[in-house]
Amino acid sequence: MTEYCHTPTGLTGRLRAIGASVVALVGARLELIAVEVQEQHERARRQLLLVVLAAMFLATGMLLAAMLVVLLFWDTHRLLAAGAVTALYLGAAGVALAQLRQLQERHASPFAATLAEFAADAKQFFGRHE
Numbered sequence: 001m002t003e004y005c006h007t008p009t010g011l012t013g014r015l016r017a018i019g020a021s022v023v024a025l026v027g028a029r030l031e032l033i034a035v036e037v038q039e040q041h042e043r044a045r046r047q048l049l050l051v052v053l054a055a056m057f058l059a060t061g062m063l064l065a066a067m068l069v070v071l072l073f074w075d076t077h078r079l080l081a082a083g084a085v086t087a088l089y090l091g092a093a094g095v096a097l098a099q100l101r102q103l104q105e106r107h108a109s110p111f112a113a114t115l116a117e118f119a120a121d122a123k124q125f126f127g128r129h130e
Contacts, residue, residue: 025121032114043107050100057093061086 064086071082109115 029114029117029121032117033111036111036114040111043103047100047103050096050103054093054096054100057089057096061089061093064089 064082068079068082068086071079
């Protein structure tokens with residue numbers, strides 16, 4: 001049997017063609033939404049990890065800063081060692097917080113691509129002219 005492409009004739013054929021187009025369009029938009037949901041999930045996981053790391057390093061740094069005050073009254077190089085470790089942990093917390101801020105600024109709006117596609121579809125279907 002030979003397959004051939006033909007344009008739909010009659011009202012039923014045209015309605016089927018329109019229905020198939022709408023189904024294909026909705027399917028493509030649902031795939032886009034699924035991809036964006038996955039991206040949001042991954043970004044949220046990364047943000048949570050950075051928040052936990054920042055909190056852990058900040059707490060450790062604060063503990064060591066308190067120990068530094070105690071060691072301030074000792075008279076050897078223990079003060080320099082405690083200060084260096086405190087600076088290391090506070091620096092690590094600062095790096096984690098800076099990465100978290102950068103991550104939040106880079107991703108302004110969730111589902112922006114999906115919303116833009118829906119707006120373009122509405123413009124095409126309803127013929128809105130600006």
